[in-house]
Amino acid sequence: MLIVVVCIQFIRLKNQAQKTYVKSVRNFKMLSLLMENSHDVIFSVDTNFNYLAFNNAHVDTMKSVYGCQIELGKNILKYMKVNNDEDIAKEDITRAINGEVYSIIRSYGNEEKHQRAHFEATYTPIKSENNIITGVSVVVRDVTDQYNSQENLKRSERKYKMLFHYNYLGALIILNGRIVDSNDTAVSLLGLELHELLGMSLDEVFINLTDNPLKEKRIVHYHNKGKKIFILREEVIGDDKDPQNILFIEDVTQKNKAEKELIRVNNQAKVLLESAKSYIFSVDVNYGIVFFNTRFSSLMESEYGISVKVGDKINGPKYHDFFYKFRENFERAFTNRKMFELEFKLNQEIYLQSVFSPLLNEKNEIYGLAIYNIDITRNKKHETQIYQLNSSLEQKVQIRTQELQQQRVKLDLALNAADVGTWSYLLDDKFLCDSRFLEIFGLDSITYTIHDFLKFVDASDIKKVNAVVKNISDGKVTDIDLSFKINHPSKNVQYLQIFGRSRLNSGVYEMNGVCWNLTSQKNIEQELESAKNEAVKSSAAKSLFLANISHEIRSPLNAIIGLSNILYKKFEDTNQSAEFIEQLKYIYFNGEYLSELINNILDFSRIDAGKMSISMEKVEIINLIRMIVKVHEFSSVERGIYINLEIDKSVPEVFLTDKTKFRQILTNLLTNAIKFTKDKTDILVKVKSVGTNFIFSVEDHGIGIPKDKLKVIFDSFEQADKSVTRKFGGTGLGLAISKRMTEMLNGTISVESKEGEGTLFTIVLPVKKSKIKSIDKEHTLNLNLKFQREDIVLVVEDNKMNQFMMKALFKQLELSIEIAENGEDAIQKIKSKKYNLILMDIHMPIMGGISAAKIIRQELKETQVPIVALTADAYWDKRFKAFAVGMNDYLTKPINRTELLNILSKYLIKDKDLPKNYLDPNVHSDLIDEIRKVTVDQTMTAEAKLKRLNNISNLLQDYDTGFVKYIDHLSEAIASEKKVDLF
DSSP: HHHHHHHHHHHHHHTTTTHHHHHHHHHHHHHHHHHTTTEEEEEEEEEBEEEEEEEEHHHHHHHHHHHHOOOOOSBGGGGGGGEEEEEHHHHHHHHHHTOOEEEEEEEETTTTOOOEEEEEEEEEEOOOOOOEEEEEEEEEEEEEEHHHHHHHHHHHHHHHHHHHHSSEEEEEEETEEEEEEEHHHHHHTOOOOOOHHHHHHHHHSSTTOOSSSEEEEEEEETTEEEEEEEEEEEEEEOSSOEEEEEEEEEEEEEHHHHHHHHHHHHHHHHHHHHHHSSSEEEEEETTTTTEOOHHHHHHHHHOOOOOOTTTBBBTTTGHHHHHHHHHHHHHHHHHHHHOOEEEOSSSOEEEEEEEEEEOTTTOEEEEEEEEEEEOOOOHHOOOOOHHHHHHHHHHHHHHHHHHHHHHHHHHHHHHHHTEEEEEEEEETEEEEOOOOHHHHHOSSSOOOHHHHHHHTTTTTTTHHHHHHHHHHTTTTTSEEEEEEEEEEEEEEEEEEEEEEEEETTTTTEEEEEEEEEEEHHHHHHHHHHHHHHHHHHHHHHHHHHHHHHHHHHHHHHHHHHHHHHHHHHHHHSSOOHHHHHHHHHHHHHHHHHHHHHHHHHHHHHHTTTTOOOOOEEEEEEEHHHHHHHHHHHHHHHHHOEEEEEETTTTSSSSEOOHHHHHHHHHHHHHHHHHHBBBBBBBEEEEEETTTTTTEEEEEOSSOOOOOTTTTTTTSTOOOOHHHHHHHHHHHHOHHHHHHHHHHHOEEEEEEEEETTEEEEEEEEEOOOSSSOOOOOOOOOOOOOOOOEEEEEEEEEOOOHHHHHHHHHHOOOOOOHHHHSSHHHHHHHHHHHHSSSSSOOOOOOSOOOOOHHHHHHTTOOOSSOOOEEESSSSHHHHHHHHHHHOOOOOOESSOOOOOHHHHHHIHHHHITTTSOOOOOOOTTHHHHHHHHHHHHHOSSSHHHHHHHHHHHHHHTTTSOTTTTHHHHHHHHHHHTTOOOOOOO
């Protein structure tokens, strides 16, 4: 303020200079001295902005910020024409001229050429003695440093707030053990609002947080968004006077997941590298071994005696012999930094295909090499063999060429002797032929065009012959192989064969060929086709005969076996005489034997026609063999023959095989052994497993087989001696069927025998072991079934004997039944009464089972009662027809007691109360037609058929229909490449 007063006094003294000159001069000098020695910038201007006075500090300042040299009396504003400095200065001075005393901070200066600084200026009006404002004095202080410091402080505060609130780390400010502030990241991570966090302690926020002070700790935190994994770090910031505790929170949940995933991927990679068939290792840029798999270490151990370790230098003395062979390839990979592969001979026996792959980081810098080596020794040996074969083949070609030249001479002679004509087609429809060609067409030796020969072609073939001729004329065909008919002038219709091949003769298209008469061959083919058709008809007649005769035999046989079984079960535990029980047993066993003979004949017929397929399943093989042996002991013990069974410990409990065929093979061998062995001897059955082969043998002490008959005993209807049939019985099909079935299972059967001493049959089957140790017993039949007395079964059967047998059987089972004589009778009964199960015979007078089932399902709308076909007809085409009208299952005669009990158990006990999802033939007719189409279609591949059948089977899983079993049978036949001939 003193400086302002000085300035005012300075002006006043100047105005009064004339009055007090001497005194003024002294005062002026004193004031000037004060201004010049002041550190502040001082200047004054009049009301027109012209300089009145200024000190040296102001001169220096104007020069530093504007680069100008100021003068007294000049307008200050003309020096400040930069940016809007002129307008600001004018505005500030005007305020003082208007009488205002004030201070303000402004920035002035030409920052492009000089510098711009911040100044605090105090403006004071200058007044005359009359109190009139005559100018303005200004005292300016450079506050640039202070201003910048304040601005830096503001920016630091803003930066701190941004870092605090927008940092990816959560931050809590702790004062006296309580949270006083939190950034947005911490609020989000902890799942709490800011007002909830403020005032809380760390123990309240984080459960079980015991460390205090907290350096660094990983914790698991739970909130409404689930489990989070945090790393907590506590730091102290500030100085000793004002320290602040900040707890930083880092969310490592995703990082933790990524680390676990990386570990899992690395483990998988290690497994893949260990399981690879390659020799794999990697090195760093200093040739230190970083990784190697087991195959590589085994190779180095076996070939070089080196125990490989991570960190070993592959270029060190230890690996000298190995590295020397690869040295140039290592250098090439490090230098070129590109992957390459090469073939490499490790030693005299081992060839490797090596791949050198540089390892690059994200900066495209190489940090190592990965080397993959594949053993191609076998391929190399094959290549050597191929080369040798090619060389040998070239020699053979040369020899063959010479032979062909010789044969060409012979061929010309043969053509002259044979009835084969030659012809040639040349440019411009020029046609040449020899005399034999003309004789084939019945023409004389004169010149003909190709169109002359076309007149003889039969009308039925003229179109295709003309098309071939046109292609020849246009040069569009390279080979022709054409048969057609002609109308011969004297021999009527004749069949000709034309063969031709084109070539370019000096660039010109031509075709040469031969022609011969194949009428005699055609006649033979027609005769063979006729004979084939007759054979097919004969085979069909045979199959029809077998089907009919088996049906006719099975119906009475069903009654014989069924009734004898009923009587046997009824009197077995009574006081009847042993002789009576024995007689019943003989009736039953002989009925079973007769059924077995019929089955053998039908099985052989199906095998012969290629209609039998295999069905692989899990089989408890040891239990099955013991059961088969036990069954045969009943007949062997009567003759004092004992069956010894030896099962090696190597035999697993469960195998994958065709249970039915295995049982029949062993049954046939045991039946033969018992039949031909001597009384009061023994039969030895041995079972063992060698590698992947299952081997069992049956050895007897019987009549033996002559050496000259060993080759024919596996033939159909053959026995070693015709007298054997008369003495021991049988069809001569047992061994033939066993051999065929063994071959279907990809096995072998062999025989060793000495006449008069005995015979040994050995079966070898390549059976795979099942990983499952036991068979599911869920469907094992409980023979002591208890049926509800109110359940009623309707048996539709026309045969009186079978009716009688079924009544007796169901009486024994304590189950109520009613009998219907035929399909028409069954329909009337169903209209008036509800039944729990219908057993329907297929072949009946008046109305058969198929027609009856169709009416029951379609017209009576009875869909809940299960219908099971019961017939002596065992062929699958009949089953298809039964399932197509809505029948649920199928039983064949003679009735197997166990199979019948399974059906009764299913529908009257287990599934009795379950709703029956019946397959409506009308609604699902397209599906049934699709099954029929897949069965008979000759154009579909086996793969396409199996895929389609699998899809259909999936669709049928929710229905109670026998088509599921039918599809399984059909799929097995297709998969086994067996002929399927059902319709």
